[in-house]
Amino acid sequence: MAVAMTMARMKIAMLRHAYRGQRAQTAGTGAAVGALLAAGTVYLGFASPDLLAAGYAVWLLGWVLGPVFTGGGDEALRPEYFTLLGLPPRRLAAGLLAGAFVGVAPLVSLGALVGLAVAGARLGPVHALAAVPAIALQLAAFVLLSKVTVALVGLALRTRAGAIAAGLVNGAIVASLGQIWVFMVAFGQTGTPRAVWYLPSAWGVLAVRGQWWALAALAVLDLLLLAAWAALLGRRAGAARVSGRARRPITAGTASGAVVAKELRTWSRDLVRNHYLAFALSYGLCFAASPLIIGWNGMLPYAGPIFVVMAAGMSSNLYGSDGTALWLTMMAGASDVRGRQLAWLSTQGVVAVALTVACTAVTGGPWPLVLALLAALLGGAAGLVPLVSVYALVPGTDPHRRGGNPLRTSEDEGGLTGLAYLMFVLVIATALPAGLVAVRFGWAGVALGVVTGALCWWGFGRLAERRLDSHGPELLDTMRTGRRATSPAKPAFQDLSRTRRMVAGWCFGFGAIPLFPQGIVAAIFVGNGMLRHSWFLATYMPAGWRYPVAGAFILLGLGMYGTALGIVRSARKEART
Numbered sequence: 001m002a003v004a005m006t007m008a009r010m011k012i013a014m015l016r017h018a019y020r021g022q023r024a025q026t027a028g029t030g031a032a033v034g035a036l037l038a039a040g041t042v043y044l045g046f047a048s049p050d051l052l053a054a055g056y057a058v059w060l061l062g063w064v065l066g067p068v069f070t071g072g073g074d075e076a077l078r079p080e081y082f083t084l085l086g087l088p089p090r091r092l093a094a095g096l097l098a099g100a101f102v103g104v105a106p107l108v109s110l111g112a113l114v115g116l117a118v119a120g121a122r123l124g125p126v127h128a129l130a131a132v133p134a135i136a137l138q139l140a141a142f143v144l145l146s147k148v149t150v151a152l153v154g155l156a157l158r159t160r161a162g163a164i165a166a167g168l169v170n171g172a173i174v175a176s177l178g179q180i181w182v183f184m185v186a187f188g189q190t191g192t193p194r195a196v197w198y199l200p201s202a203w204g205v206l207a208v209r210g211q212w213w214a215l216a217a218l219a220v221l222d223l224l225l226l227a228a229w230a231a232l233l234g235r236r237a238g239a240a241r242v243s244g245r246a247r248r249p250i251t252a253g254t255a256s257g258a259v260v261a262k263e264l265r266t267w268s269r270d271l272v273r274n275h276y277l278a279f280a281l282s283y284g285l286c287f288a289a290s291p292l293i294i295g296w297n298g299m300l301p302y303a304g305p306i307f308v309v310m311a312a313g314m315s316s317n318l319y320g321s322d323g324t325a326l327w328l329t330m331m332a333g334a335s336d337v338r339g340r341q342l343a344w345l346s347t348q349g350v351v352a353v354a355l356t357v358a359c360t361a362v363t364g365g366p367w368p369l370v371l372a373l374l375a376a377l378l379g380g381a382a383g384l385v386p387l388v389s390v391y392a393l394v395p396g397t398d399p400h401r402r403g404g405n406p407l408r409t410s411e412d413e414g415g416l417t418g419l420a421y422l423m424f425v426l427v428i429a430t431a432l433p434a435g436l437v438a439v440r441f442g443w444a445g446v447a448l449g450v451v452t453g454a455l456c457w458w459g460f461g462r463l464a465e466r467r468l469d470s471h472g473p474e475l476l477d478t479m480r481t482g483r484r485a486t487s488p489a490k491p492a493f494q495d496l497s498r499t500r501r502m503v504a505g506w507c508f509g510f511g512a513i514p515l516f517p518q519g520i521v522a523a524i525f526v527g528n529g530m531l532r533h534s535w536f537l538a539t540y541m542p543a544g545w546r547y548p549v550a551g552a553f554i555l556l557g558l559g560m561y562g563t564a565l566g567i568v569r570s571a572r573k574e575a576r577t
Contacts, residue, residue, distance in 0.1 A: 065173065101143065
């Protein structure tokens with residue numbers, strides 16, 4: 001008990017000093033969005049127990065999958081910090097669990113679990129009292145399932161086979177969630193699936209409805225998860241196995257060739273990169289193949305382009321992953337950028353081309369559109385990956401200092417996530433001209449895609465070279481200290497006033513929703529005759545309003561991005577004067 005209370009107080013002290021500046025703003029925005037979601041979940045307690053159980057299933061998925069894709073979740077208190085204390089694994093796990101309950105995410109989840117009290121109060125006082133232990137046990141189950149999942153994935157990432165397998169499974173899960181409507185249509189499911197009631201997230205709802213065995217089941221599950229986590233913590237400190245096979249020497253004759261050879265070895269040996277590549281491949285294939293369940297193969301040819309977009313997002317912090325070894329990059333100069341571009345195309349491009357050709361051959365087309373998108377996306381991604389990485393570098397953890405959690409490649413998980421989303425938007429934007437021309441003029445779009453890709457590869461690569469040459473010392477200092485250097489003429493985003501920062505943040509964060517899914521994608525669906533489709537509003541409009549509604553959403557998205565950029569530019573002009 002003393003260990004648990006001590007770690008909880010340590011976590012409180014660390015958070016009190018950590019939430020400042022940009023990190024405080026990010027945490028505040030996340031807490032606000034989480035509070036809205038929690039309020040919506042509590043409302044489900046008034047509406048229907050079925051909907052409440054489905055809502056808690058979504059929260060469970062967030063707890064389990066979220067940390068896997070954001071660097072291993074919150075690790076303010078790491079097991080490695082307490083190695084010299086000699087604590088038994090179970091006491092250490094119990095103490096870390098107490099610390100895990102301190103934070104924004106557990107607090108927001110606790111607010112969402114108030115829905116259990118609402119559902120119980122509607123049935124009577126006895127059921128309302130049962131909600132109290134149900135809330136505590138359900139929250140513990142969420143946190144422990146998250147910790148065990150992260151520990152298992154981290155353990156898998158210590159071997160190449162495990163890293164690839166984890167990437168394939170995670171990619172398939174995320175793609176399935178993104179295409180959940182396909183499974184609902186395929187199985188004729190219009191309400192809450194019965195499988196939801198078998199998940200641990202629904203056991204609290206069952207308990208407040210009078211099935212008291214669910215409380216005992218939750219308690220047993222929590223104890224089993226705590227024991228499993230304690231066992232995994234004991235294995236966390238173990239060293240990764242290193243192959244004893246002789247390594248082939250790098251015999252490149254040029255600086256650029258040496259960079260290519262080094263990067264190819266990194267892509268083949270770095271288990272985190274193996275995991276990212278497998279994840280992108282699994283996501284692209286599963287996302288495009290999911291509609292086959294309902295007999296529609298129209299999305300299958302786009303598996304390759306989807307893979308390229310996801311692979312670019314996974315590589316968005318390419319230079320940041322080097323850690324403080326960035327000084328070696330500075331010694332290579334411009335050759336490093338071109339070498340990394342060629343290595344990225346060698347590893348991702350071959351997979352993308354093979355996947356695209358195979359999947360498109362199965363359906364018989366549309367060859368011009370698919371090839372145009374693939375050429376533009378490959379060139380755009382190869383140019384944007386180094387460019388975004390040097391302009392918006394997120395300080396990464398040196399590979400030899402990642403500790404027992406290989407997923408923890410940076411202390412700034414929010415920065416990595418935002419960088420990935422930015423990369424998604426930019427890479428897709430590079431393929432829009434070629435895609436539109438291919439839809440209208442056929443094979444002419446392929447030629448434009450090749451030209452666009454080549455220009456993006458050369459032009460963005462050239463900009464990255466100049467940035468690396470002119471700001472190399474600043475980038476190295478950012479990697480070493482974790483702080484970005486700013487000049488008075490170019491104020492940081494957090495230096496804006498609170499109102500302008502909030503407006504710009506919301507515009508940057510949510511501008512993609514009206515621009516891409518509700519605008520561009522909806523217009524494509526309308527053009528292909530896919531009406532009343534999922535959540536795309538334009539597909540539900542009368543015939544004369546479909547394209548205008550999609551166009552209005554596109555203008556809204558562009559206006560939001562323009563507003564955000566205008567705020568930042570005006571702040572810089574004010575700083576100069």
